[in-house]
Amino acid sequence: xxxxxxxxxxxxxxxxxxxxxxxxxxxxxxxxxxxxxxxxxxxxxxxxxxxxxxxxxxxxxxxxxxxxxxxxxxxxxxxxxxxxxxxxxxxxxxxxxxxxxx
Amino acid sequence: xxxxxxxxxxxxxxxxxxxxxxxxxxxxxxxxxxxxxxxxxxxxxxxxxxxxxxxxxxxxxxxxxxxxxxxxxxxxxxxxxxxxxxxxxxxxxxxxxxxxxxxxxxxxxxxxxxxxxxxxxxxxxxxxxxxxxxxxxxxxxxxxxxxxxxxxxxxxxxxxxxxxxxxxxxxxxxxxxxxxxxxxxxxxxxxxxxxxxxxxxxxxxxxxxxxxxxxxxxxxxxxxxxxxxxxxxxxxxxxxxxxxxxxxxxxxxxxxxxxxxxxxxxxxxxxxxxxxxxxxxxxxxxxxxxxxxxxxxxxxxxxxxxxxxxxxx
Numbered sequence: 364x365x366x367x368x369x370x371x372x373x374x375x376x377x378x379x380x381x382x383x384x385x386x387x388x389x390x391x392x393x394x395x396x397x398x399x400x401x402x403x404x405x406x407x408x409x410x411x412x413x414x415x416x417x418x419x420x421x422x423x424x425x426x427x428x429x430x431x432x433x434x435x436x437x438x439x440x441x442x443x444x445x446x447x448x449x450x451x452x453x454x455x456x457x458x459x460x461x462x463x464x465x
Numbered sequence: 466x467x468x469x470x471x472x473x474x475x476x477x478x479x480x481x482x483x484x485x486x487x488x489x490x491x492x493x494x495x496x497x498x499x500x501x502x503x504x505x506x507x508x509x510x511x512x513x514x515x516x517x518x519x520x521x522x523x524x525x526x527x528x529x530x531x532x533x534x535x536x537x538x539x540x541x542x543x544x545x546x547x548x549x550x551x552x553x554x555x556x557x558x559x560x561x562x563x564x565x566x567x568x569x570x571x572x573x574x575x576x577x578x579x580x581x582x583x584x585x586x587x588x589x590x591x592x593x594x595x596x597x598x599x600x601x602x603x604x605x606x607x608x609x610x611x612x613x614x615x616x617x618x619x620x621x622x623x624x625x626x627x628x629x630x631x632x633x634x635x636x637x638x639x640x641x642x643x644x645x646x647x648x649x650x651x652x653x654x655x656x657x658x659x660x661x662x663x664x665x666x667x668x669x670x671x672x673x674x675x676x677x678x679x680x681x682x683x684x685x686x687x688x689x690x691x692x693x694x695x696x697x698x699x700x701x702x703x704x705x706x707x708x709x710x711x712x713x714x715x716x717x718x719x720x721x722x723x724x725x726x727x728x729x730x731x732x733x734x735x736x737x738x739x740x741x742x743x744x745x746x747x748x749x750x751x752x753x754x755x756x757x758x759x760x761x762x763x764x765x766x767x768x769x770x771x772x773x774x775x776x777x778x
Binding site: 379381382384385420444446447448 | 491614617731732735736739740
C-alpha cells in the first residue's frame with residue numbers, strides 16, 4: 364500500500380515560556396492554522412533552563428505549514444526575538460497526510 | 466531565635482549549594498504559592514469585612530507613591546553609582562520598587578509567631594504595590610513610546626497570577642467573614658506555616674542557583690542588594706508613620722518596601738524591556754535581597770518600628 368503523502372515544513376521553536384503569549388499571537392497573525400506547545404528543559408548558551416520555576420521555564424512550539432509560511436515565520440522570529448531572548452528555531456521537511464489541514 | 470520556616474530556607478540553600486539531587490516538582494511550587502497567595506488574601510479580606518473601606522483609598526494612593534519613589538531612587542543609584550545601562554538599571558529598579566509575596570509571608574509569620582497584631586489592609590497594600598513599579602520601570606527604559614504594548618502589559622500585570630489570587634482571596638474573605646471561612650480554615654490558616662516552610666525550602670534551592678551570578682557581578686550588586694532594602698524600609702517606615710499604622714503594620718510596610726519582586730516584575734520586564742539582562746536583576750533580588758530580608762531585615766524593621774512608635778522593646 365502506498366500512502367499519498369504531501370510535503371510540508373515543520374517549524375520548531377524552543378524558547379522562554381515568558382513570551383509564549385506574544386509568540387502565539389505573532390503566529391496567528393502570520394496565518395498559521397495550528398500549533399502544538401509543550402514544556403521543555405535543556406541547556407544552551409544562556410545556561411541551564413531546567414523549568415524548576417517560572418523564570419527558567421522553556422517551551423517548544425511546533426508548527427506544520429507550507430514552506431513559504433514557515434520561512435516567513437522564521438524570518439520574523441529572527442528579526443524580532445533572536446537578539447534578546449533564549450531561542451532556537453529550525454525548519455525540517457516532513458511528509459503529511461490530509462494536506463487540507465496544514 | 467530563628468523562625469523554623471527560615472530553617473527550611475537555609476536547608477534548601479545548603480542543599481542547593483552542595484549540588485544535592487533535591488528538587489521539588491514544579492507543580493508543587495506553583496500549588497504552594499497559590500495557597501500562600503489565597504491565604505494572605507483571605508486573611509486580609511476577613512479583617513476588612515470588620516471595618517469601613519472609605520479611609521483606605523488615600524492609604525492605597527500613599528503606598529503606590531511609595532513604590533514609584535523607590536523605583537526612581539533605585540534607578541538613580543543604579544545609573545549613577547552602578548554605571549548600569551539604561552535598560553538594566555530600569556529593569557532592576559522596577560524589581561526593587563515592587564514587592565515580594567514570599568518576603569511578606571515570612572513577615573506575617575514572624576509577627577504571628579510573636580502574637581503581634583497588624584492591620585488587615587496590609588494584604589491590599591501587597592496587591593497594589595506590585596504594579597506601579599512595573600509601569601515606572603518601563604517608562605524609564607523606553608519613554609512613553611509606541612513600541613510598548615500597554616494593553617498586553619496591563620493584562621499581564623493586573624490579571625497576572627499573583628494579583629488575581631490576592632484580590633480573589635480578599636473578595637472571598639470579605640464576603641464570607643470569619644464564620645463563613647471557618648470550614649476552610651484548616652487548609653488555609655492552620656496549614657499556613659507548613660506551606661510556607663515547604664515554599665521556603667524551594668526558595669532556598671532557587672537562591673542557591675544565583676551563586677554563580679553573584680560571583681560574576683561582585684561587590685556592587687551585593688552592596689546594592691543590602692543597602693537598597695534598608696533605604697526602602699526607612700521610606701516604608703516613614704510612610705507607615707504618616708498613615709498612623711501600628712507597630713505590626715509598620716514592620717510589614719517596611720518589609721513590603723524593602724522586598725523586591727522576583728515573579729511578576731521579571732515576567733513583565735522580559736516582555737517590555739527584553740534587552741535588559743534578567744540574570745543581573747534576579748542575582749541581586751534572589752541572591753542578596755531576599756535572604757537578607759528574611760534572615761536579618763524583618764527583625765531589624767520591627768526593632769526600628771518599635772523605636773519610631775516610641776514603645777520600649
